[in-house]
Amino acid sequence: xQPEPLGRLTARxxxxxxxxxxVLLPPRCLGCEAEVAQQGTLCPSCFGGLxxxxxxxxxxxxxxxxxxxxxxxxxxxxxxxxxxxxxFRQARAALRYDEGAKRLILPFKHGDRTHLALPLARQMAxxxxxxxxxxxxxxxxxxxxxxxxxxxYDQAALLAQAVGRIAGRPVVPDLLRxxxxxxxxxxxxxxxxxxxxxxxxxxxxxxxxxVTGRQVLLVDDVMTSGATAEACAQVLLAAGAAAVDVLAVxxxxxxxxxDG
Numbered sequence: 304x305q306p307e308p309l310g311r312l313t314a315r316x317x318x319x320x321x322x323x324x325x326v327l328l329p330p331r332c333l334g335c336e337a338e339v340a341q342q343g344t345l346c347p348s349c350f351g352g353l354x355x356x357x358x359x360x361x362x363x364x365x366x367x368x369x370x371x372x373x374x375x376x377x378x379x380x381x382x383x384x385x386x387x388x389x390x391f392r393q394a395r396a397a398l399r400y401d402e403g404a405k406r407l408i409l410p411f412k413h414g415d416r417t418h419l420a421l422p423l424a425r426q427m428a429x430x431x432x433x434x435x436x437x438x439x440x441x442x443x444x445x446x447x448x449x450x451x452x453x454x455x456y457d458q459a460a461l462l463a464q465a466v467g468r469i470a471g472r473p474v475v476p477d478l479l480r481x482x483x484x485x486x487x488x489x490x491x492x493x494x495x496x497x498x499x500x501x502x503x504x505x506x507x508x509x510x511x512x513x514v515t516g517r518q519v520l521l522v523d524d525v526m527t528s529g530a531t532a533e534a535c536a537q538v539l540l541a542a543g544a545a546a547v548d549v550l551a552v553x554x555x556x557x558x559x560x561x562d563g
Contacts (some may be wrong), residue, residue, distance in 0.1 A: 353403045363381070365549075394549035395549070396526055397429065397552055400525055408552060417458075424466045427462065437518050445481045479539075521547055536549070
């Protein structure tokens with residue numbers, strides 16, 4: 304009898320080990336801890352609660368439209384992008400930021416559930432396949448060092464590293480730095496958000512060579528008005544980046560579009 308090829312034997316051992324793990328620690332839903340058939344998946348209820356962003360959406364910033372007529376032009380851009388085009392080239396997000404998305408993002412961001420980075424990154428890679436195809440460098444939106452002390456990890460950096468591994472793209476997790484701690488932007492309007500993050504990001508003088516002439520993909524967890532992405536993109540472009548795209552897990556819909 305011929306010996307079993309090493310690769311096949313290794314695969315069988317992994318399956319056996321995974322089966323043993325499932326017996327000792329039954330697979331749990333990433334969102335609600337209900338039992339599921341496979342590790343790293345969602346139960347039907349949590350999966351059905353996710354709102355995947357599909358067309359129609361702004362071809363520039365990725366904000367979802369309530370209906371196709373809101374695109375307004377052949378370019379398919381939202382009113383905000385038409386009135387004031389952003390510094391970044393395009394932005395995409397996998398999910399609408401609603402209650403379904405919050406059940407994954409908030410525990411990941413604030414609850415030490417760092418194992419959610421990979422399944423969230425897979426959703427991002429699906430939504431941002433076109434951006435990843437042309438990206439030459441992946442860079443996360445940085446957290447302030449004081450916030451890192453309290454949280455102990457940078458969720459955007461974890462997402463960037465996972466997305467980079469999936470797409471085979473180099474990641475520089477500390478390229479950008481936040482020069483001052485900014486207050487939460489959740490309750491602020493678009494203009495106030497922009498003013499809050501203006502000048503809040505920088506990069507080292509010697510790091511410019513890393514981005515000069517390269518297409519950069521900026522990664523974050525949630526994109527709201529785009530003010531943070533805009534501020535980071537301006538820094539990268541000023542350092543010589545050829546273009547900057549943005550990829551996030553979730554996008555907050557513009558209430559003005561929702562209201563028609």
